[in-house]
Amino acid sequence: MRKIIILLLLFSISFIQSQNHVIKYGDLRYMHHEDLPSHFKQGYVLNKRLSDGNWTVTSSKDSTIIFTEGRYLNNRRHGLWKSYDYDGTLSKTVEYKKGRITGTTKTYHKNGKIAIRVTHLKKKSYSVESYYKTGVLYSKYQSKNGRKHGYWKKYFNNGKIKSLGYYKKGKRIGLQNNYNEEGVLIYGQNKKTSNNKTYK
Numbered sequence: 001m002r003k004i005i006i007l008l009l010l011f012s013i014s015f016i017q018s019q020n021h022v023i024k025y026g027d028l029r030y031m032h033h034e035d036l037p038s039h040f041k042q043g044y045v046l047n048k049r050l051s052d053g054n055w056t057v058t059s060s061k062d063s064t065i066i067f068t069e070g071r072y073l074n075n076r077r078h079g080l081w082k083s084y085d086y087d088g089t090l091s092k093t094v095e096y097k098k099g100r101i102t103g104t105t106k107t108y109h110k111n112g113k114i115a116i117r118v119t120h121l122k123k124k125s126y127s128v129e130s131y132y133k134t135g136v137l138y139s140k141y142q143s144k145n146g147r148k149h150g151y152w153k154k155y156f157n158n159g160k161i162k163s164l165g166y167y168k169k170g171k172r173i174g175l176q177n178n179y180n181e182e183g184v185l186i187y188g189q190n191k192k193t194s195n196n197k198t199y200k
Contacts, residue, residue, distance in 0.1 A: 019051070019052070019053035019054070020053060020054045020056070021050075021051065021053055021054065021055045021056070022055075022056045022058060022063070023055070023056070023057055023058070024057075024058055024059070024060045024063070025044060025057050025058065025059055025060045025067055026044050026060050030046060030047060030050060030055075031044040031045060031046055031047065031057075032044065032045065032047060046068070046077075048076065048077075048099060049075045049076060049099075050072050050075060051072065051075065052072050052073055052074065052075060053071070053072060054069070054070070054071050055068075055069065055070060055071065055072060056068070056069045057069070059086070065084075065086060065088070066084055066088070067083060067084060068081065068082070068083050068084075069081070069082050070082065070096070073098075074098070076096075076098055076099030077096040077099055078096050078097060078098060078099070079095070079096060080093060080094075080095055080096075081093065081094045081095075081096060085110075089108070089110060089112070090108050090112070091107060091108055092105070092106065092107045092108065093105070093106045101120060102120055103119075103120060104117060104118065104119050104120070105117075105118040105120070106118075109131075109133045111133055113131065113133060113134070113135045114131050114135070115130065115131060115133075116128065116129070116130045116131070117129045117130075117131075121142075124144065124145050124146065125142070125143065125144045125145075126142070126143055127140065127141070127142045127143075128140065128141055128142070128143060132157050134157060136155065136157050136158075136159055137155050137159070138154065138155060139152070139153060139154045139155065140152075140153050141153070141167070144169070145169075147167075147169055147170030148167040148170055149167055149168060149169060149170070150166070150167065151164065151165070151166055151167075152164070152165045152166070152167055156181050158181060160179065160181055160182065160183040161179050161183060162178070162179055163176055163177060163178050163179065164176065164177040164179075164188070165177070175187075175188050176188060
C-alpha cells in the first residue's frame with residue numbers, strides 16, 4: 001500500500017510539472033508591468049512565482065506568435081527560457097536555477113548571431129561580451145556590483161584591438177589605449193598627443 005501511495009505521489013508531481021500553460025501577453029492574473037529600458041518591446045513580465053509546468057506567453061492578438069517560453073519548477077523559473085521577436089526570430093535566452101539567473105544570458109541579432117553574451121560568474125559579478133552582426137567580438141569587460149571592474153577591450157570588425165582601458169569600481173584608471181585598424185598604438189599610456197601630433 002505504501003509503495004502505491006509513493007508511486008501516486010510521484011505520478012502527481014510528474015503530471016503537474018509536465019502541464020502546459022499558455023497565456024496571452026498582458027494577462028494580469030499571471031503577469032505584472034515593469035518599467036523596462038526603451039529598447040525592450042515588452043513591459044509585462046511573468047510573476048516570479050507561478051504553478052509548475054511549461055509556460056508560453058503569446059501575442060494578445062495572435063496566439064500563434066510566441067513571445068516567451070520556459071518552465072517553472074517548485075513555483076520558480078528553472079532551466080532555459082527563450083524570448084522571440086514578433087517575426088518569430090529568437091531574441092534572447094536566459095538560464096535560471098531556482099528562480100535565479102545563472103549561467104549565460106544571450107541576446108541575438110536578427111541574423112541569428114549572438115549580439116551580447118553575459119556570463120554570470122558569482123553573485124553580482126559577471127562578464128559581458130558584445131559582437132558585431134558578423135559574429136566578430138566587439139567588446140568585453142567584467143562587472144562587479146553593477147560597475148565595470150578590470151580591463152575593458154574593444155575590437156575592430158577585422159578582429160584587431162581598437163581600445164584598451166582599465167576600470168576599478170566603475171572608474172577608469174589611467175589613460176585608455178587607442179589603436180588603428182592595423183593594431184598599432186596611436187594614443188594611450190605610452191604616448192601623449194599635443195597640437196594634433198603624437199609623441200612617444
